[in-house]
Amino acid sequence: MDALQDTLTSAFAWAKEWQAMLAGLLVFGSALILARAILKAAEISASARQRSDARERSQADLRQAARPPGMPAVAAELIGALEQLRSMIRSALSSLTLGGEKENGPAYFLCQRITHLRLERFALPPNAARTTHEIRASLSEQLEALRQCLKTDAPPGEVSQILVQLNTSARNLASAVAAAPVKRQPSGSDPR
Numbered sequence: 001m002d003a004l005q006d007t008l009t010s011a012f013a014w015a016k017e018w019q020a021m022l023a024g025l026l027v028f029g030s031a032l033i034l035a036r037a038i039l040k041a042a043e044i045s046a047s048a049r050q051r052s053d054a055r056e057r058s059q060a061d062l063r064q065a066a067r068p069p070g071m072p073a074v075a076a077e078l079i080g081a082l083e084q085l086r087s088m089i090r091s092a093l094s095s096l097t098l099g100g101e102k103e104n105g106p107a108y109f110l111c112q113r114i115t116h117l118r119l120e121r122f123a124l125p126p127n128a129a130r131t132t133h134e135i136r137a138s139l140s141e142q143l144e145a146l147r148q149c150l151k152t153d154a155p156p157g158e159v160s161q162i163l164v165q166l167n168t169s170a171r172n173l174a175s176a177v178a179a180a181p182v183k184r185q186p187s188g189s190d191p192r
Contacts, residue, residue: 075177078122082174088114089167096160108150111159114166115147125177132176139169 015022092110119139124132146162148154 075125078177079174081119081122082170085117086167086170089163093160093163096156111146111150115143115150135169135173135176139173142166142169
């Protein structure tokens, strides 16, 4: 037992004498661990950024490939806006509850976003049929009806009915624009 006590006493005396050096070694070891963690975090961040950039490039390629060849850019933009509108309508319908909050609820917020989406800024293709113009006019009327319902604090059932009509009109307009015949020039003719 005395040998153990002597060993512990000498180890304690040694640690007390070399205390400054041991503290320095601990600080140095901590700095190494911290530096390694910073480098690892930078590597993870860089690889995540590369994956994000690659994902964005592939999505841009998919968006460009999604447009059928020969479809005018005007039609593609309108179809994209209509799909965005339909997505917001579906989200509003799924969050619309009969007893839910009105002004602070997610359905009210989505309905407000739907009413602020201005489809007038997207022109119809020049070769659009009369029925396509009629569908667009009814879609504009339904958007105005939704605006009026939100102003008058209409019951959720009336709002959901207008949202369903809007979704149907948006789908029909997107189909009509996508199905519009594309005017092509003969390959051997002079465009003058």
